[in-house]
Amino acid sequence: MISVALSLGCRRAELLLATAKPNQAIEVLAPIEALARQHQDSYCTARSQLLHGQALMQLDQIDEGLALMRKASDYFQSKGQVVDVLDGLDRRISVLRDKQRYALAVDFMEQRQKLWTQLFRNERGRAIAEVEARHSSQQLESRIDALSIENRSSKSGCVPSGWPRPWLSCSPCLP
Numbered sequence: 001m002i003s004v005a006l007s008l009g010c011r012r013a014e015l016l017l018a019t020a021k022p023n024q025a026i027e028v029l030a031p032i033e034a035l036a037r038q039h040q041d042s043y044c045t046a047r048s049q050l051l052h053g054q055a056l057m058q059l060d061q062i063d064e065g066l067a068l069m070r071k072a073s074d075y076f077q078s079k080g081q082v083v084d085v086l087d088g089l090d091r092r093i094s095v096l097r098d099k100q101r102y103a104l105a106v107d108f109m110e111q112r113q114k115l116w117t118q119l120f121r122n123e124r125g126r127a128i129a130e131v132e133a134r135h136s137s138q139q140l141e142s143r144i145d146a147l148s149i150e151n152r153s154s155k156s157g158c159v160p161s162g163w164p165r166p167w168l169s170c171s172p173c174l175p
Contacts, residue, residue: 006036006044013051022055029055046075050088057095062104066092086115 009032016025029052036044050072056065069088076084089112096105 002035002039003041003044006032006039006041006048009035010044010047010051013048013055017051017054017058020058022058025055026052042075043079043081046072047084050076050084050091054091054095057092057099060099062096062099062101065095082115082119086112089115 009028013025013028013032016022016028029048033045033048033052036042036048049068053065053068053070053072056062056068058065069092073085073088076082076088089108092108093105093112096102096108
C-alpha cells in the first residue's frame with residue numbers, strides 16, 4: 001500500500017513538473033521523500049530526488065538540481081535501472097534547453113547517446129548469441145534425428161551393420 005502511495009505521489013509530481021509548477025511539485029515530493037526514507041524504499045527515494053532536482057532546475061537552481069539528480073542517477077546506475085538513468089538524462093536535457101544552457105545540455109545528450117549505443121551493442125550481442133544458440137541447437141537436432149534413423153534401421157535389420165552411412169538415406173525400410 002505504501003509503495004502505491006509513493007508511486008502515485010511521484011506521478012503527481014511528474015504532472016506538476018510537466019505543467020511548469022515546480023514549487024507545487026516540491027511540496028508534493030517532500031512528504032514522499034520522507035515516507036520513502038522511513039520505509040527504506042531506496043528506489044522511491046531516488047525517484048523523488050530525481051524529480052526534486054528537476055523542480056530545482058526549473059526554479060533556476062541549476063547546480064543544486066543537477067547535484068540531486070546526479071545522486072539519484074548514481075543510485076539507478078548502480079542498480080542497473082537504465083530506463084531511469086535515461087529518464088534522468090532526458091529530464092536534465094529538457095530543462096537545460098528551456099533555460100538556454102545549451103552547452104550543458106549537449107554534454108548530457110552525449111551521455112545519453114553513449115548509453116543508447118551501449119544498450120544497442122549489448123542487445124545486438126545478445127541477439128547474435130541467440131542466433132548462434134539456435135543454429136547449434138538445430139545442428140544437434142539434425143544429428144539426433146540421423147542417429148535415431150540409423151538406430152531404428154539397424155534394429156529392424158533392413159540395413160546391415162557394416163553398410164556406410166550415406167546408404168541409410170536410400171534404404172527402403174526407413175519410416
